[in-house]
Amino acid sequence: MITGKNYIGSQLKAAGTKIYKTINPQLNIENPWSFIEATPEEINEAVALANDAFKIYKNYPAQKKADFLNAIAEEILALGDELLEVYCSESGYPKGRAEGERGRTIFQLRTFANMLTEGSWLEATIDTSIPDRLPLPKDDLRKMLVPLGPVVVFGSSNFPFAFSTAGGDTASALAAGCPVIVKSHSMHIGTGEMVASAVIKAAKKNNIPEGVFSNLIGSGVTLGTSLVKHPLVKAVGFTGSINGGRALFDLASQRPEPIPVFAEMGSINPVVILPDALEKNSKKWAAAYAGSITLGTGQFCTNPGLLLGIKGEKLNQFIDQLAEEIEKIAPSCMLHPSIKADFNNGKEKIQSQNGVSTVAEYKGEIAPNYAPQTILTVDGKTFLENPALSHEVFGPFSIIVQCKNNEELLTIINKLDGQLTGTIIAEPMELSNYNAVVDALQNRVGRLIFNGVPTGVEVCASMIHGGPYPASSDSRFTAVGIHAVKRWVRPFSYQNWPDELLPSALQNKNPLNITRTVNDIITNKPI
Amino acid sequence: MITGKNYIGSQLKAAGTKIYKTINPQLNIENPWSFIEATPEEINEAVALANDAFKIYKNYPAQKKADFLNAIAEEILALGDELLEVYCSESGYPKGRAEGERGRTIFQLRTFANMLTEGSWLEATIDTSIPDRLPLPKDDLRKMLVPLGPVVVFGSSNFPFAFSTAGGDTASALAAGCPVIVKSHSMHIGTGEMVASAVIKAAKKNNIPEGVFSNLIGSGVTLGTSLVKHPLVKAVGFTGSINGGRALFDLASQRPEPIPVFAEMGSINPVVILPDALEKNSKKWAAAYAGSITLGTGQFCTNPGLLLGIKGEKLNQFIDQLAEEIEKIAPSCMLHPSIKADFNNGKEKIQSQNGVSTVAEYKGEIAPNYAPQTILTVDGKTFLENPALSHEVFGPFSIIVQCKNNEELLTIINKLDGQLTGTIIAEPMELSNYNAVVDALQNRVGRLIFNGVPTGVEVCASMIHGGPYPASSDSRFTAVGIHAVKRWVRPFSYQNWPDELLPSALQNKNPLNITRTVNDIITNKPI
Incomplete structure (x- = not known):
């Protein structure tokens, strides 16, 4: 079942020659699979596919993206015990932890799906025109959140499911409407490939454009560096050490076009x-x-x-x-x-x-x-x-x-x-x-x-997982809970745009029946 | 009326020896006032005062901050025609423009004051506990936006009122609960000093802690560089050229503790x-x-x-x-x-x-x-x-x-x-x-x-003034409209915190009567 190859979009590819193996820490031996590191051409192909996919995927209706996320959850479950066994063999965690973390990952995916269909996360805000205002008429302005573009996700070592291949960063970016390129964490590439196969199956079943998801293998810094410096990449999610997160932040800040990096890094949690x-x-x-x-x-x-x-x-x-x-x-x-x-x-x-x-x-x-x-x-x-x-x-x-x-x-x-x-x-x-x-x-x-302990991070709207530097690279965002989606979006305004050509979230009749702010009043009524 | 001095908190100081003069572009001559550039000691004093003030000001109730903003508006109006004359002599703009821009500035201050008393901007979000949930009980979690700390504002050349001393960046940061240190724009330091005097008067009348506002003079890059590199400064707002904005962004990103810079820079507005x-x-x-x-x-x-x-x-x-x-x-x-x-x-x-x-x-x-x-x-x-x-x-x-x-x-x-x-x-x-x-x-x-023209930027909740780089340094935020406040805040969670010790925005009985999200339902009912 594990091929050792990269997913460049839905295609399993391995043109490279560099081989990498993961370790079973319980047995202190190498795992049986051989993983082939992505070549520079494969990296570029994955990013180009993501950029093309973005043009289509960003306009997908909420329900279609929600179906995709729910399908990923189903496909992960369909991998059954074999997935849990690979997880344990690459992490040293016991099976109970594997089950618990899989449950959390499924829950996260479904939570973002629910967020999409509920719709208030878009922060749709409308100020209607006042043509007879003096000294100047007031134009019609309508604002909502729109996706940034392709996002690169660096999974964590310590949560091979919940903060890795299809974990919180990936789920929130896909919910936002951003294609995702995962740099598979080198300690659990087999687990990563299996989860990636579930994402790809879900994408195919839901007619999601090729390139919305890729999963790349690389053991050193070359893969990550190439991805973060790539001009078509528009944001980065990372969970790991301060040194690793800061290096990516520095790379991203020094680009001709700087891009946001959300790095969840070190903390001693006093x-x-x-x-x-x-x-x-x-x-x-x-x-x-x-x-x-x-x-x-x-x-x-x-x-x-x-x-x-x-x-x-x-x-x-x-x-x-x-x-x-x-x-x-x-x-x-x-x-x-x-x-x-x-x-x-x-x-x-x-x-x-x-x-x-x-x-x-x-x-x-x-x-x-x-x-x-x-x-x-x-x-x-x-x-x-x-x-x-x-x-x-x-x-x-x-x-x-x-x-x-x-x-x-x-x-x-x-x-x-x-x-x-x-x-x-x-x-x-x-x-x-x-x-x-x-x-x-x-x-x-x-x-x-x-009067509690800090371990245990509830997945809910009121959770903040982030904090002043170096807990995270930007304290204005959280990595856990539905508001994690805000890392991958920007607010966008339409001025005097014809109603029938507006995104449905901003149309007068409110066809999605979502909660919006209309002339400073929070409502889900049509205009 | 114009002293040529720096406001270090409420104190007019001028220990320096470097003199600077502004120019009347209509007459193409120097204006009569001599401005004294801030010394390194004065810069440090302003930042230290801001840091001390933050500890008090961040906990001020919304109404008190709103009163302060409204009082700034009143004090600006109270400066009367003399302010407009100084503005014209330092900008070359006609008096009608001065009046219009003053009106916009007043409107911005009052809009942020209204936002504070309305309260939904805090994004108060509550998930109540479920003690009997299996396998683990669910803790009570409550989230709201909290201020980042002292903010440095670099005003624009082209809006000496609306995007300068007490303009949109300052008003939004003060609304957020952040002290502000303004680097007075070198083309309109006299205008800046007069507006600063209005802010200081309003602060005194409203018992605002010393150091919530300072206004510093400097013609070269030293003042700005010192401020952005200062460890107690937590965020930067800038309006100006791509080169200027990028230089500040780079400085801020390279700090041991990087801080967010919102720079509104170049645009050719196709x-x-x-x-x-x-x-x-x-x-x-x-x-x-x-x-x-x-x-x-x-x-x-x-x-x-x-x-x-x-x-x-x-x-x-x-x-x-x-x-x-x-x-x-x-x-x-x-x-x-x-x-x-x-x-x-x-x-x-x-x-x-x-x-x-x-x-x-x-x-x-x-x-x-x-x-x-x-x-x-x-x-x-x-x-x-x-x-x-x-x-x-x-x-x-x-x-x-x-x-x-x-x-x-x-x-x-x-x-x-x-x-x-x-x-x-x-x-x-x-x-x-x-x-x-x-x-x-x-x-x-x-x-x-x-079917319009891009000039004319309405101040309302649906406006976005910002965009992909280099229009702004972070497209996830706007510089105009109430959501400009989000640049200076971070979300913060309380877990199982005693109700009576929570900020009032998060208390069960909802004493501020603000709109909150409670267990995923948008409501202003108490719990």
């Missing part, structure tokens, strides 16, 4: 635990925090890598309880030997810094790509003075900072880089005493959580 | 005139086009610099009629001797290209800074082969391209740079025969106009 919560529920929070750190072998974007508390007996007790909870949890497998190596290096670098001590570290025997979850601690002053201590270590790792007082806590928060999330653990009564802390944290994050 | 319109209404359109080219001495962002038609008798007749209309119009004054010099150079460069002929050029005697409106023509093939012919010439200038057929017309449109506007002049019946032309033009512009 958690602040306040004194009354330590006093009353220390053990409960220790267990919850231990679970959050180790979820998915700590490989969630929202994994809490930093805990801030006020120095004292209660915090000491919490640290002991956390160590106890952490040691109860069996280590699990990381995504790839290189990710395990990065985890070890990052962890050891921080452990070697002055003033850092290890609170808990799994010491039993573990398989080669398994990660020993690790908790360190340091005092606030040392943390403030050494920027190395706030670097993300991707995996089950967290550092507890013991602040000497509220002022030091506030100073640390104000100096933090931008983050996806910030969490406050507190008794309800004490929270209002920490307005300055909450306010400072709000300014550094995209999502603020009360 | 107008396509179709055969039946030439047949039936040639004379009418020639008069309208001549009026549009010369409006405000051709110094509108949406000035039509390019007219595309199909070669033939009818187009020849239109060209003759346009020449006749153009020659009827008395030349007017440009903004500055340097703008007049650029106009001459740009015009002469294009006139000197092979295959270009002059259709009309005002030949009478004119005052030093007055611009002789000029119309050139060239065939489609020559235009396609010579990129110099599509460069913007800022001023009353237009080139008519005679395409040999529809195919060549389409090729030219597809090769155009991004534009603010595209216009189609056609008889209603013929438009549907030109779907490919309309579709191609739609893809290159931010606003598509039917």
